[in-house]
Amino acid sequence: MKNFYILAASLVSALTFAQNGVIAGKVTDGDNKFSLPGATIKIENSNRYTVSDQNGGYEFLSLPEGTYTVYVEYIGYVTAAQEVVVTSNATTTANFQLFTGSEELEELVIIGDFLRGQAKALNQQRNNANITNIISSDQVGRFPDANVGDALKRVPGITMQNDQGEARNIIVRGLSPELNSVTLNGDRIPSAEGDNRNVQMDLIPSDMISSIEVNKTLTPDMDADAIGGSVNLITRAVPNRERISATLSGGYAPIRDKGLYNAAFIYGNRFADNKLGIIASGTWQSQNFGSDNVEAVWDKDDNGNAYLTEMDIRKYDVQRVRRSASLSADYVFNENNRIDFTAMYNWRDDRENRYRARYRDLELQDDGTYIGEIRRETKGGIDNDRNKNTRLEDQRVMNVSLRGEHLLSPKLDMDWAVSYSKASEDRPNERYIDFRQQDVVMGQNIGDGNQPLVYAVGGEDPNNFELRKITENHDYTQEEEIGAKLNFRVPMSIIQDQKGRLRFGARLRLKDKKRDNIFYEYEPLTPFGSLAETPNVNWSGSGYNPGSQYAPGYFPDRALLGSLDLTNPNLFESSLQPSEFLSSNYTAKERITAGYLRWDQDFNEKTSLIAGVRLEHTAIEYTGNYIMDEEDLVGEIKNENDYLNVLPSVTLKHKVNDNFILRAAVTTSIARPNYYNLAPYVNVIPADTEIAAGNPNLKATYATNFDVMAENYFENIGIVSAGAFYKNLDNFIYTYNNTIFTSSDFAAQFPNVSNPIPAGENWDFTQARNGDKVSVYGFEVAFQRQLDFLPGKFFKNFGLYANYTFTKSEAKGITNEDGTARTGLGLPRTAPHMVNGSLAWENNKFSARISANFTSAYLDEIGGNEFEDSYYDKQFFLDFNASYKFTPNWRVFLEANNLTNQPLRYYQGQSNRMKQMEYYQSRFTLGVKYDF
Secondary structure, three states: OHHHHHHHHHHHHHOOOOOEEEEEEEEEEOOOOOEOOOOEEEEOOOOOEEEOOOOOEEEEEEEEOEEEEEEEEOOOEOOEEEEEEEOOOOEEEOOEEEOEOOHHHOOOOOOHHHHHHHHHHHHHHHHOOOOEEEEEHHHHOOOOOOEHHHHHOOOOOEEEEEEOOEEEEEEEOOEOHHHOEEEEOOEEOOOOOOOOOOOOHHHOEHHHOOEEEEEOOOOOOOOOOOOOOEEEEEOOOOOOOOEEEEEEEEEEEOOOOEEEEEEEEEEEEEEOOOOEEEEEEEEEEEEEEEEEEEEEEEEEOOOOOEEEEEEEEEEEEEEEEEEEEEEEEEEEEEOOEEEEEEEEEEEEEEEEEEEEEEEEEEEEOOOOOEEEEEEEEEEEEOOOOOOOOOEEEEEEEEEEEEEEEEEEEOOEEEEEEEEEEEEEEEEEEEEEEEEEEEEEEEEEEOOOOOOOEEEEOOOOOHHHOEEEEEEEEEEEEEEEEEEEEEEEEEEOOOOOOOOEEEEEEEEEEEEEEEEOOEEEEEEEOOOOOEOOOOOEEEEOOOOOOOOOOOOOEEEEOHHHHHHOOOOOOOOEEEEEOHHHOOOOOEEEEEEEEEEEEEEEEEOOOOEEEEEEEEEEEEEEEEEEEEEEOOOEEEEEEEEEEEEEEEEEEEEEEEEOOOOEEEEEEEEEEEEOOOHHHHOOOEEEEHHHOEEEEOOOOOOOEEEEEEEEEEEEEEOOOEEEEEEEEEEEEEOOEEEEEEEEEOHHHHHHHOOOOOOOOOOOOOEEEEEEEEOOEEEEEEEEEEEEEEOOOOOOHHHHOEEEEEEEEEEEEEEEOOEOOOOOEOOOOOOOOOOOEEEEEEEEEEOOOEEEEEEEEEEOOEEEEOOOOHHHOEEEOOEEEEEEEEEEEOOOOEEEEEEEEOOOOOOEEEEEOOOOOEEEEEEOOOEEEEEEEEEO
């Protein structure tokens, strides 16, 4: 009870005005005037300290009148100090310029720009209260990573799932994308995809980001929807002087003998007596490449022998054009008040042609051959200025935010923010045309399950392929979010002469999501002729990456598909195909309100505590469709639901010395279900006795997380760290399959809709469900430093970067298709082993780096049984980049990606049953950069 009175008295005292003052200022690099975030600012002969923010700013609240000696420490820089006089009810400005170490200081030697960026990242990481990994733009620029996703795969504990050879979906500590969050300057980025909450990391060019902060533990003031981790993308801070930077590069993608083109520009400056600061940046990238792909579906015959029921041979031609622009501005009214404005717009056009040969419906005959069907399909789009005969996927993400920071009194600090975000994916005039040959005698070579082959026994003749279908669809998905937050901070300590702070605040997020697709089929009114009589293209197996035995063959020409006048009623008869879109369309509204209390308390100069709790209330309103026979709309189903999550956390930090830090945390977090899993749709297919349905009653996955971490920082810019983690997940979400679903089961599941299952029948039922529990645990180790202890000046310029993460999971509550419990399963997308490494050499003019990334195989998707489980196979990437600064402002650089020609590979059940293998080959880029 005594402690309660002390706490209450401290809070009252903190909010009252006293004869105290404030010290505030900014820490910058003395050479290039860049802001230095993560600097440690201390008051001599006291326990008072603080850490500079992203703009290099800092402040000391509630200081008694007097003269103080303030000094600043920064790894890799010389410590600076100055005397500051504090007067009551006033703010005294004390700015610091730090300079890098010199030869006379032995260890404090910085060689080149890369170590400056590394110093920024490590200083922030060292001084953060929670367990984080940070990479700066300078570090990103030293890897050959064109987008944020490729840059993230260098971080300990992170692996990425690729799309067309570019890193797209993030996996943190073995936890799948839907269990992580991605924010921009602290605001959640909406998803442009229709069925999930994933943020496409390949959408944002790495040139647009100042630093990337991976939070592996949360504090109460952070959004709680991040079980694996929260990735915060931080845009460039306004510079302290004029900055101009421009980059031009060109490259080559051998897989399609096409070019890669990139341009970036940055301009920033301060105006109006340094009160107004502005920085604008933009990038443009045009990437022309493709992939060679083979896919297979396996089944078992009556004797339990595996065979192929379907196989695809695919050729992709891809163009990705990214345009990104950002604007940041700040206005400093006085030393106590400032506002910041940030805006970013990312627009990607993904144009794709896909040529797919599909061997399907394979049925084994008595003579050992198979009878089936072959389809040859071209994917493209209308011939106009946007589609250009391709399937166009127009993805856009924008974020606009306004923030304010205000010192209301020497003991009360406030900040606020409002934001608007929008993501959309538009696929207009997407077209498909396919020809088929039925009752084809086929054979299989499956002796090597890693490269199985299905082939027509008598060969394939395009004269035998007749038109099957021509379709056009328009898919559109949109998500919007309005956000607002308000935070307060007051000094409050229950231990005399020790630093303490109380933070409290509120958060509001309003989300709207919709998917609106439509699909038509077109029947030509005049005969189309065979594939041989139709304008076509033909590719042999020569140079095809999976092997010359996989010859793609003949396909309708994309120019033919794009030129078809499908809306002309004299040429084509159109018919709406509800089965292709009715069950997919939905609308969703979510309202998330949150409040938190966070208390920071130092026990002594070495040990500090963060304790607090966050409350998040989620209210949802979803609408889906009830469909019979895939195309008959029975009606709409609406559902409302709400729940409250109480999320306590405790974080401890102990500094054995300034550079050796121990951390421990017990935190809680959640992951809300994917949008489409919550949509209350019901899709009934009586002919196949199948039902697929959404589940609006899904609970958010709730995790209790235990983390420990030891970090030792080197003054010559480096770190060695080791940590372990354990996560206990309740109500994790998986795909439930039941082959004995009855009429009574349906009535219990959907009491308010008509029951389509006759009594006594068993149907197949698929739905997202909550499992019982999952345990995820593992450890990670990392090493990063300049090898300046080696003999000789040449060897001292080498630097090593390496990390390894081990993750294991155990899941309970998953059932087979017959309802029996499955054992020995882990959480999908939990990669057991992840390794990153790079060896670099750098001086003040030249730098070179070879980088490796390895991820072991892991379970990707749980099937109806063990045979149907899908696995993401192991991957090993090797990249190289080098640059030479031939003047202080001009640099030329070379980049090479995927030197191992690593394919994307899935397998079904076991590693020798290939499910997918897709090759991209290497990519090469040569460019020049100007930085003034």
